[in-house]
Each structure stands twice: as structure tokens, then as C-alpha cells.
Amino acid sequence: MAACSIEDVLAKAEKDEAERLKSITVQKELDLEFDTGNLLAFDKNRVDVRDFKSTSKEEFLRSLARDNTQLFINEVWKRPTERIEDVIVVKLPEATTPLPREKPPPKPKAPTKWEEFAKLKGIQKKKKTNLVWDEVHKEWKRRWGYQRAKDDTKEWLIEVPVNADPNEDQFAKRNNAKKERVAKNEFNRLKNIARAQKLPTPGGGLVPTAQQSKAELTQAINVAKASTASAGKFQESLPKEKAPRNTGKKRKFQPLIGDFTDERQKQLDILKVLGSKKPRIDMTKAVNKQMREDDRESASNARKGPGKKGRKGNMPGKGRGGFKGKGGFSGKEGFSGKGGFSGKGGFSGKGKGRGRGKPPKGQQQNPRSKPGKR
Amino acid sequence: MRPLTDEETKTMFEKLSKYIGENIKLLIERPDGTYCFRLHNDRVYYISEKILKLATNISRDKLISIGTCFGKFTKTQLFRLAITALDFLAPYAKFKVWVKPGGEQSFLYGNHIMKSGLGRITENTAQYQGVVVYSMADVPLGFGVAAKTTQECRRVDPMAIVVFHQADIGDYIRNEDVLT
Structure with missing residues (x-):
């Protein structure tokens, strides 16, 4: 009994030991497929469902995982090893399984303004060689950039153009022009980035162009005026300066059918202001009044002086005008017309009596007024 | 609205x-x-x-x-x-101009009023004053702007413009499509 029990115990201990130190060789019906580069192994063996259900599920999975891992480790150690600082390492081969990328592929770059324009116009890029032959240095140099061929900023002598100011420094001029071009390019680059990311491009400021338009200048002024600590609230404006338009401020209107008495009162107030703005003395009116008085005076003088015959002498100068004589202006409405139209020709009846000296002229006028009557 | x-x-x-x-x-x-x-x-x-x-x-x-x-x-x-x-x-006009029957048609065709077509004019009319134009029968014909003062009107020659045309009832036919 005791011996039997000892054997059993030993056998059990041996079995436990074997279980603990499992063999590195694992038997599989089908060999595993490996992709060592990705540290990947595929087990294509069928899983026995009965096995899976009879034993503890966890146990089954663990043993399966252990076996497969063992096989994979075996596979890894088949690769050549080397020792680096007391550590044995294996160099993994290239991965064979293509894996999907983690992030979505990058979106195509937004076209720059030039690219848009070129596409619109159908302008295509022409490939040029990078290197060009530099006659001066007798060697191949880059077409552009640092140490380029025919670098015009590196010339030791510049001919002064005929129409240029002789005192102007041509070297400085070239350098400045170059700097200006670089700055403009950088500005455009930033603008392209801003446009691509749909950021608000910095408006208002003056862009480096040769000539700014009136609209650009006005916009720049408006932006500058609002760019104070108080957002332009206390900014003084020039005497006749107009308020900036299209600033995005929404207009507000009174309701279509609101308080009619209020509306009327408002309009009356506006009328009152309009009326008060008129100058006290209307210059033209005053001058007119003076002229009228002069007229009247001279008329009365003429009447007093030579009498009826004198008036006759007055006529020829004015009678030609097609209106009746001077007498016609003495009424309240300037040209008294009624008498004038009693006749056929529109010539004044009054004039008829007085201006007898000029009947032929009166007749001449008749044909002129007739076509108008048609 | x-x-x-x-x-x-x-x-x-x-x-x-x-x-x-x-x-x-x-x-x-x-x-x-x-x-x-x-x-x-x-x-x-x-x-x-x-x-x-x-x-x-x-x-x-x-x-x-x-x-x-x-x-x-x-x-x-x-x-x-x-x-x-x-x-x-027309009913409230302060300054009026009456056109002679001869000048009526010309005015209604959209022309300025010449001195020759002027029948009467309100006294004291200043230059560039808005005036309402009437026919001699007191029918309102349109309105315009006085080109000359009443005083000057007396002195100018017959072909001089006295009232600038602005609108007349001929517009009802001429600008029928835009008038509302």
C-alpha cells in the first residue's frame, strides 16, 4: 500500500515536472506559417471542438498559445544571431505580410495660387537640367540657388545703364531687388499655406506691390484705425472722412408696420433740422431783390421822363425777345402772358399797341412759333 | 418693403x-x-x-x-x-413755370425749356431752384430746375435754356417699362 502510494507519488511528481518543463519540440499536423519580420505566426490547424469543450477553455487556449509561441521562438532562433554588449540578438528579416497603415493616407497638397492658375491656363512644367555650364568659371554649376551659374549678385563690375542715376549704387540696387523678391516669395508662400488651411488671410495690411489701389489704401487705413487698444473707439477721424463701408455691421430697420405717430414725429424732426440749416440771408435772393428794385426804378424813371414816346425808344432792345415789352414784367408773376395769347401768334397784345414801330419783326416771329404749335 | x-x-x-x-x-x-x-x-x-x-x-x-x-x-x-x-x-409747388402752347410739345419730348417757350415764371425764382412746369391752362406737365433766375430770364436771348428738364408726363410713354 505504502510502496504503491510512493510510486504513485513519484509518478505524479514526475508528471508535474514534465508539465512544468515542456519540451521545445511541438508536434503539429500542419506546419505553421511564419512572418518573422512582423513577429507573426499563422496556425492553420483545425481546432478540435470536442477537445476545446471537454477541457477547461482557458487551459486549452493557454496550452495552444504556448505551443505556437514555442514554435515561433524556434523559428526566430533559426536566424543568425550575434552578441551585442552581452545580449544575444537576432536580426529580423523583411516583413512579408503587408499591413494596413495606422493613419489614413495624407490628403493631396492643396494647389498654390500659381498651380491653380497654371492649371487654368494649361501651363505645364518643363523639366530643365539642374546643372548648366558656367562660361566664366568653366565648370558645371547649379541653375539656381547657392553658387549658381551666372550669379548676378556676385559680379565684380556692373555697367551703369544709360538712363540711370550715376550716383546710384548698382550693387546695392541688385541686392535690394533680390531681397525684395525673396520677401515677396515668402509672403506668397505664407498666403498659400493660409489659403490651404482655410485660415483668414491677414487682410488690411499693405501687400508689397509697386502700386496700391485706392481701395487697398482705404482698407489699410480702416484696419489701422481699428487696431488700437480700444478697437478704434476713441480714434479721431478727419473732418470730412467717410465712415468705412461694408464692415460687416448689419443694418437695422424699423418695423414695416410699427408706430406711425412715432414715425411721423421722426420725420417732422428731420424736417425741422433741414429747415434750420438754411442760411438766414439767401444771397441770390437778396441780389435778385436788389436787381428787381433797380428794374422798377429805371422803369418808373423812364415813365416819368420822356413819357410815352420814351417807352417806344426802350422797346427795340427787348422787343426782339419774343415776349411782349417791358410792361409785361410789372405784374406779380414775372411775365404776364394772358394778353399775349389772345392773338394768333403768341405775340403780346399789349406790345401791339406800343411797339407799333416793329410790326415786321412781330410777323417774323409768327412763323417761328407756329412749328411749335403743331 | x-x-x-x-x-x-x-x-x-x-x-x-x-x-x-x-x-x-x-x-x-x-x-x-x-x-x-x-x-x-x-x-x-x-x-x-x-x-x-x-x-x-x-x-x-x-x-x-x-x-x-x-x-x-x-x-x-x-x-x-x-x-x-x-x-x-404740383399742388404744393412753390416755384412754377408756365410753358407756352408752342413749347409744350418740345418739353413733353424731354427737352429743356427755352426762353422762347417760357410763358410765365414765378417771381423770385433763384437759379437752380426746383420748379414745377405747367401748361398755360394750368395743367402740370412735369418738373425741372431753373437754369436762370427770373431776372436773368428777361435779359437772355430766346434760344437760351431757362429750365432744365428733369421729368415730364411724356415719361409715362417713353419710360413705360421702368415706371412703377
Whole structure:
């Protein structure tokens, strides 16, 4: 009994030991497929469902995982090893399984303004060689950039153009022009980035162009005026300066059918202001009044002086005008017309009596007024 | 359709006052009911409150005209009087010009009034004063601007322009499609 029990115990201990130190060789019906580069192994063996259900599920999975891992480790150690600082390492081969990328592929770059324009116009890029032959240095140099061929900023002598100011420094001029071009390019680059990311491009400021338009200048002024600590609230404006338009401020209107008495009162107030703005003395009116008085005076003088015959002498100068004589202006409405139209020709009846000296002229006028009557 | 802003009202009143002076008050305060100015499609309409309330039933894009059109605002916010306003300008006009029957037709064809066509003119008319033009039978024909003062009118020659044409009742035929 005791011996039997000892054997059993030993056998059990041996079995436990074997279980603990499992063999590195694992038997599989089908060999595993490996992709060592990705540290990947595929087990294509069928899983026995009965096995899976009879034993503890966890146990089954663990043993399966252990076996497969063992096989994979075996596979890894088949690769050549080397020792680096007391550590044995294996160099993994290239991965064979293509894996999907983690992030979505990058979106195509937004076209720059030039690219848009070129596409619109159908302008295509022409490939040029990078290197060009530099006659001066007798060697191949880059077409552009640092140490380029025919670098015009590196010339030791510049001919002064005929129409240029002789005192102007041509070297400085070239350098400045170059700097200006670089700055403009950088500005455009930033603008392209801003446009691509749909950021608000910095408006208002003056862009480096040769000539700014009136609209650009006005916009720049408006932006500058609002760019104070108080957002332009206390900014003084020039005497006749107009308020900036299209600033995005929404207009507000009174309701279509609101308080009619209020509306009327408002309009009356506006009328009152309009009326008060008129100058006290209307210059033209005053001058007119003076002229009228002069007229009247001279008329009365003429009447007093030579009498009826004198008036006759007055006529020829004015009678030609097609209106009746001077007498016609003495009424309240300037040209008294009624008498004038009693006749056929529109010539004044009054004039008829007085201006007898000029009947032929009166007749001449008749044909002129007739076509108008048609 | 909306009421005029203060600025628009001012612009319009300034123009109207050239013809009827302070008589604008009579247009605003009417004993026979409430009348108001409304802006629609840049045009200013003079409407009674009653009609205005009825008009609210009509959608904005379908509404062509309502009440009396007084004129329109240009894109630069100037106000132009239309001939349709004549019915309200004529009774209150401060300065008038009467045209002889001979000059009537010429004026109604859109020409300026020459001295030869001038029948009568209100005394004291200043230069560039807005005037309402009447026929000798006192029928309002249109309106314009005096080119000369009354005094100067007497001295100029017959072919000189006395009144600049602005609008006349011939517009009803000539500009039939744009008048509303």
C-alpha cells in the first residue's frame, strides 16, 4: 500500500515536472506559417471542438498559445544571431505580410495660387537640367540657388545703364531687388499655406506691390484705425472722412408696420433740422431783390421822363425777345402772358399797341412759333 | 418693403424741399388718414396706412408697385424724383413755370425749356431752384430746375435754356417699362 502510494507519488511528481518543463519540440499536423519580420505566426490547424469543450477553455487556449509561441521562438532562433554588449540578438528579416497603415493616407497638397492658375491656363512644367555650364568659371554649376551659374549678385563690375542715376549704387540696387523678391516669395508662400488651411488671410495690411489701389489704401487705413487698444473707439477721424463701408455691421430697420405717430414725429424732426440749416440771408435772393428794385426804378424813371414816346425808344432792345415789352414784367408773376395769347401768334397784345414801330419783326416771329404749335 | 432710414429720409426730404419747401409737412400730416413713405426695390412709395397693411399680404418678390412712387435711390444713395410724384408736387409747388402752347410739345419730348417757350415764371425764382412746369391752362406737365433766375430770364436771348428738364408726363410713354 505504502510502496504503491510512493510510486504513485513519484509518478505524479514526475508528471508535474514534465508539465512544468515542456519540451521545445511541438508536434503539429500542419506546419505553421511564419512572418518573422512582423513577429507573426499563422496556425492553420483545425481546432478540435470536442477537445476545446471537454477541457477547461482557458487551459486549452493557454496550452495552444504556448505551443505556437514555442514554435515561433524556434523559428526566430533559426536566424543568425550575434552578441551585442552581452545580449544575444537576432536580426529580423523583411516583413512579408503587408499591413494596413495606422493613419489614413495624407490628403493631396492643396494647389498654390500659381498651380491653380497654371492649371487654368494649361501651363505645364518643363523639366530643365539642374546643372548648366558656367562660361566664366568653366565648370558645371547649379541653375539656381547657392553658387549658381551666372550669379548676378556676385559680379565684380556692373555697367551703369544709360538712363540711370550715376550716383546710384548698382550693387546695392541688385541686392535690394533680390531681397525684395525673396520677401515677396515668402509672403506668397505664407498666403498659400493660409489659403490651404482655410485660415483668414491677414487682410488690411499693405501687400508689397509697386502700386496700391485706392481701395487697398482705404482698407489699410480702416484696419489701422481699428487696431488700437480700444478697437478704434476713441480714434479721431478727419473732418470730412467717410465712415468705412461694408464692415460687416448689419443694418437695422424699423418695423414695416410699427408706430406711425412715432414715425411721423421722426420725420417732422428731420424736417425741422433741414429747415434750420438754411442760411438766414439767401444771397441770390437778396441780389435778385436788389436787381428787381433797380428794374422798377429805371422803369418808373423812364415813365416819368420822356413819357410815352420814351417807352417806344426802350422797346427795340427787348422787343426782339419774343415776349411782349417791358410792361409785361410789372405784374406779380414775372411775365404776364394772358394778353399775349389772345392773338394768333403768341405775340403780346399789349406790345401791339406800343411797339407799333416793329410790326415786321412781330410777323417774323409768327412763323417761328407756329412749328411749335403743331 | 421697409421704412426709410433717417439718412434716406433726409436725402429724400432735401430733394423734395427743392420743389415744395416746407410743404412736405402737409404730405406727412394729412387730415384724411395716415400716410407714410416705404422703400421697396430701392424705390420710395407714398402709401396710406390702409393700403400698406393690405400690401403686407403680398410677398416681396411678387410686389411690383404700391401707392405712389416718389422716386428711387441710386446705387450711390442719391434720390431721383420720378414723374409719378408730380401729383403730389404740383399742388404744393412753390416755384412754377408756365410753358407756352408752342413749347409744350418740345418739353413733353424731354427737352429743356427755352426762353422762347417760357410763358410765365414765378417771381423770385433763384437759379437752380426746383420748379414745377405747367401748361398755360394750368395743367402740370412735369418738373425741372431753373437754369436762370427770373431776372436773368428777361435779359437772355430766346434760344437760351431757362429750365432744365428733369421729368415730364411724356415719361409715362417713353419710360413705360421702368415706371412703377
